[in-house]
Amino acid sequence: MKQEIEIEFKNLLTTEEYNFLLNALPFPKEGKEQINHYFETESFDLKSCHSALRIREKEGKFYLTLKEPYESGLLETHDSLTKNEVSQWIAGAIIPKPNTLNRLKHLNINPTELQYFGSLTTIRRQYERNGFIFVLDKSMYNGCTDYELEIEAPSYSTGKTLFLNLLEQYKIKQKTTPNKIERFFNSK
Template sequence: MSQEIEIEFKNLLTKAEYETLLEKLPFPKDGMKQTNYYFETPDFQLRNNHSALRIRKKNNLYKLTLKEPYQGGLLETHDSLTEDEAIEWIKNKPIPKEATTNQLNKMNIEISDLQYYGSLTTVRREYKENGLIFCLDYSTYNNVEDYELEIESLDRASGLKALGKVLQTFGISKKETTNKIERFFSSL
């Protein structure tokens, strides 16, 4: 089973703040495009379990990921998909994959109850420093554009410290920032 713990800190940005960070921090000039395809049950069982399910297309590879709360972070469970399998999921004909199906079963969620709700496309730029991954994202979904700084860390303390330092250095206010899937569903 492919699983990992994700600890990340996010802050929404204005376009000007995004452009400042792009210019002043060592982000690459060109970003990588990725598209998330989101799934949920009609009665929002995933959200009620503080969880989320997506397929991410990146570099023409497809990965099914279930995110669940876990010890101050998120437990991510992954399964690889072929392009044909991803297309079937998007057509509301989900194909069971072992790792994610096992986790969904623990929440009493039937794979047949899952429905495709839409997609969010991100152009991501990232660099690594002191064991942290700094991500600068420009996302589009449902006629919405947003900009976000995300820092992935191995522990809460170093991630919070790094986020605070970037925000203070560039005079960016701390904003309550929900994750992409929450922002996507709020835009429906």
């Protein structure tokens, strides 16, 4: 089964903070576009389980990902999709895929109850250093635009230390930062 544990630290940024970090750190000048298509049941069963389901479209490839809470991070379960399958999912013809179907069953969620709620487009810039992935995102959804710094880390303790030191170094106030799917649904 294609799964991974993701340990990440996030902070929403102002436009000024985003532009400052874009120049202060070695982010590429050009970002890469990715589109997240979000799915949920009418009664928000995934949210009740603190989970989320999306299809990510990136560089012509499509991935279905279920995110679930797991210890100090998130358990991500993935399946690949074809462009045709993505179109069917968006149109309401849910095609169960083996890895995510297994985890949805574990959460007692019936895939036939899933509905498409919309998309969020992100322009992502990232680089890697010493096992950490530094990410700078500009996201657009439902008439909103926001900016976010994200650090993916190999462990919670090293990630937290690096994240807090980076915010302090660049005098950026730590903010409560809901994940993208929460921000998407809160904007509707």
